[in-house]
Amino acid sequence: MELQKNKQNMRKLIHSVKVGIALVVVSLLYLLDPLFDRVGENAMWAIMTVVVIFEFFAGATLSKGLNRGLGTILGGGLGCLAAALAQAVSGMGNASIIIIGCSVFIISAAGTYTRLQPNIKKRYDYAAMIFILTFNLVIVSGLRADEVLKLARSRLSTIGMGFAVCIFISLLIFPSWASDELHDSIASKFQDLANPIEEYLENYFRLDTENDDQPVQMSSSSGSCKSVLHSKSKDESLAIFAKWEPWHGKFGLYYPWNKYLQVGELLRDLATIVLSFKACLQSPRQPSSSVRQSMKEPSKAIGLSLALTLRELGESVMKMRRSQQEAVIMPKLKSMRLELNSIISSSKFGPLESVDVLAISSFVFLLMEMVEKVEELAKVLEELGELADFRTK
Known part of the structure; x- marks a missing residue:
């Protein structure tokens, strides 16, 4: 920083x-x-x-x-x-x-x-x-x-x-290109969203074992989510300036800057889900300690996998490399869906109170929304790779 x-x-x-x-x-x-x-x-x-x-x-x-x-x-x-x-x-x-x-x-x-x-x-x-x-x-x-x-x-x-x-x-003389700024800004947003997802789940389940009665206190990493959320006007201005710039470096004429804006819009959608997920984890209406413990391992695994996938996608944009969507990304996201379905299996927890059902449903729903949004991001990045002629390796 x-x-x-x-x-x-x-x-x-x-x-x-x-x-x-x-x-x-x-x-x-x-x-x-x-x-x-x-x-x-x-x-x-x-x-x-x-x-x-x-x-x-x-x-x-x-x-x-x-x-x-x-x-x-x-x-x-x-x-x-x-x-x-x-x-x-x-x-x-x-x-x-x-x-x-x-x-x-x-x-x-x-x-x-x-x-x-x-x-x-x-x-x-x-x-x-x-x-x-x-x-x-x-x-x-x-x-x-x-x-x-x-x-x-x-x-x-x-x-x-x-x-x-x-x-x-x-x-x-030492030009400052709006195209470079937009490219790097979009690529860095993936990391800005990956870190909070990982940290929120880590804090949620760590504090669960320390003090079950206190609300979960999250880290200050939500600031990165908010910066992504408020980046619309900056991205649009950079895209307009980038369209005026001549062919330079890795960016040619008629570069698909509108596709970058589409990626930025999806990242802002994901940022809203991540912030909603944070609010869900901080709600006083939480499942009992035993229920949360049974959710701990699969939930942390999904969060870690989501964060890793986001970082891989961000790296592919930064390095202008085609993401391995069909071979790696999509199977990984599919396995996350299956894991989420296993979390909400009633036989896994036994009889639950209505508060527990509501809390688990909200938790799983927001995780599922994040998985679907990352899947949509992967598809759009594949389109960007084709239009911008990203290298395959």
Whole structure:
């Protein structure tokens, strides 16, 4: 954990240095007289571009830069046309004001409505915002049409310079890839769920022999489950940034990032079951000590096997290796089902009180739910392996 924290701090430091270098480079447009003579005051737009679009991940920088360029070109172009039309009718009283007012209303309203659509908001929200901003700045500037075109060209060129500097530094100097982050994050979640399952069962049956009257106190490993449960927005953002990134390392173009999101969703479902299992084990309504002792060995064996299976699946993702689903994983999960069926066999325990029946049923039901969810995970990972062309060994 400490090593991972130090690594993350180092990445933050490197990113900060890269931003500083980018700002120094674009500042030369303003500081050096030969460059300033060519770009003038518009050099400030290059500096603003670096500050606005340089993000931690290379994919985020590329996404924001391309969105900014797209929004600027479309908004500036449409604004120039509207401004030229208003200039053409400027001699007809207030006609130009009416044209500008109607254009601002229609384009701003349509752009805002489009921006609120889920598919647009996910990937092109920033482009839509820049489009609206640029259009309004151009059309209400009050400049003559030829000056508007000249100003738009010069600003677009300096924005392009800032974007080029950002992309060069972000992609070529110690790049931070969102794809690597998403891949490692999804793979580590298997371990984050395997540990609590193992620990909860270990604590449950260990404390049973020490003090049968006290509620079971679980370890703090539920924090890892909660982190998995709250990872949806982070995973989705990383997947969006990863889709913008070029071919690099082990990830090619059109990589199945949506399948990673599906795996993450199943892991969050499993995390909810694990947390429910923890609540079940901490409930004051527990089977008698003798009943729990008879459940101890098969239950711990199932928990250990579940944790081991999760770790194997996580390792297969991390190493981009096909999991041995048909040969190893599925037979193991099938044997867990049979073992769970043996736990709820009434002949195993003899006559039971209603509280014991309810507690055992809840215990076995949640274990069965975990087994089924892991089985579903194994199937989806097999699909991911085929789409991503994971190696077989």
